[in-house]
Amino acid sequence: MDIPVKKSKRKNGYSDHLKAALFLSPTWLLLLIFFIGPMLLTLIFSFTNLALTGVEASHLRFVGFENFARMFQDPEFRTSVWNTIIFVFFSAVVGQCFFGFLIAFLMKKKNPMFRRIVGLIIIAAWVTPEVVVSFCWVAFLGDSGTANWLIGLFGVEPVAWLFSFPMVSVVIANIWRGTAFSMMVFQSALDDIPKEVEEAAIMDGATRFQVTRFITIPMVKGTIATNMMLVTLQTLGVFTLIYTMTGGGPGVSTSTLPVFMYKQAFVSYQLGYGTAISLVLLVLGAGASLLYMKTLKVKV
Structure with a gap:
C-alpha cells in the first residue's frame, strides 16, 4: 500500500513543478529577450568588425581580440578609464554615500515635519530628469550664471567653470542629483536601529562619536555596502549628465567610458569597438562590487 502513495506524491510534485514553470515562463521569456539576449549579442559583436558605415558595414567578420588590442593601445581609452575612476570615486563613494549618510544621520531625531520638508527638497533633485538637471547646472555655471553672480558679490572675476573645472562641475552636479537615493536608503537603515542599544551605550x-563609530556604523554596514554597490553601478553608467554639460570635453577631460563608448559606437559608427568598451565597463562594475563585499566583509 505504501508504493502507490509514493508514486502519487511524486506525480503531485512533478505537477507542482510544471505549474510553477508555466507561471514563470513569461518572466524567463522577458529576461531572455531583454537581458540575456542583448548580453550575448554584445559579447558576440565585441569580437567582430560590426560597423554602420564603410566597407566593413556590409562584410561582418570575426576579428578575435583585435578590438580589445586596439582599445588598450588607445590613449583616449586610458584617459576615459582614469576619468571614470575619478568621477565614480568622488561622485558616488565620497559624494553621494557620504552626504547621504550625513543628511540621514543629522535628520535621525529631528521633528517628522522637518524631516519631510528637507527630504522633499533633496528628493526633488533626484526625481528631476537627468537632462533637465544638466541644463540647470549649465545655466548655473555659465559665464552669466548664478555661480559667477554669487562670487561677483565678493569682487571675484567670473570663472568659466565648465572649461576651467569641467570634472569638478560634473561631479558636483551628479552629487546634487543622486544624494537623495543614498539619504533614503540610510534613513531607513538608521531608523531600524533599536534606540535601547544606543541609550545603553550612552549610559555606560x-x-x-563613539556610539556612531562602534554601534551605529557597524549595525548598518550591510546597508552601506549595498548602497555603495548600487550607487557605483549607477554612476558608472552616467552618460546624459556629462554629455549634456560638457560633451566629454574640453578635449577628453570629462570623457568617461560611457561617453567614449557612445562616440565610438554612434559617432564613429564602430559598433564592434563600442561593444568591446561596454564589456570593460561591465568588468569594472563587477570588480567594484566584489571589492565592496570583500572590504566590508558582508554578504549582499
Whole structure:
C-alpha cells in the first residue's frame, strides 16, 4: 500500500513543478529577450568588425581580440578609464554615500515635519530628469550664471567653470542629483536601529562619536555596502549628465567610458569597438562590487 502513495506524491510534485514553470515562463521569456539576449549579442559583436558605415558595414567578420588590442593601445581609452575612476570615486563613494549618510544621520531625531520638508527638497533633485538637471547646472555655471553672480558679490572675476573645472562641475552636479537615493536608503537603515542599544551605550559613558563609530556604523554596514554597490553601478553608467554639460570635453577631460563608448559606437559608427568598451565597463562594475563585499566583509 505504501508504493502507490509514493508514486502519487511524486506525480503531485512533478505537477507542482510544471505549474510553477508555466507561471514563470513569461518572466524567463522577458529576461531572455531583454537581458540575456542583448548580453550575448554584445559579447558576440565585441569580437567582430560590426560597423554602420564603410566597407566593413556590409562584410561582418570575426576579428578575435583585435578590438580589445586596439582599445588598450588607445590613449583616449586610458584617459576615459582614469576619468571614470575619478568621477565614480568622488561622485558616488565620497559624494553621494557620504552626504547621504550625513543628511540621514543629522535628520535621525529631528521633528517628522522637518524631516519631510528637507527630504522633499533633496528628493526633488533626484526625481528631476537627468537632462533637465544638466541644463540647470549649465545655466548655473555659465559665464552669466548664478555661480559667477554669487562670487561677483565678493569682487571675484567670473570663472568659466565648465572649461576651467569641467570634472569638478560634473561631479558636483551628479552629487546634487543622486544624494537623495543614498539619504533614503540610510534613513531607513538608521531608523531600524533599536534606540535601547544606543541609550545603553550612552549610559555606560560612551560619547556620541563613539556610539556612531562602534554601534551605529557597524549595525548598518550591510546597508552601506549595498548602497555603495548600487550607487557605483549607477554612476558608472552616467552618460546624459556629462554629455549634456560638457560633451566629454574640453578635449577628453570629462570623457568617461560611457561617453567614449557612445562616440565610438554612434559617432564613429564602430559598433564592434563600442561593444568591446561596454564589456570593460561591465568588468569594472563587477570588480567594484566584489571589492565592496570583500572590504566590508558582508554578504549582499
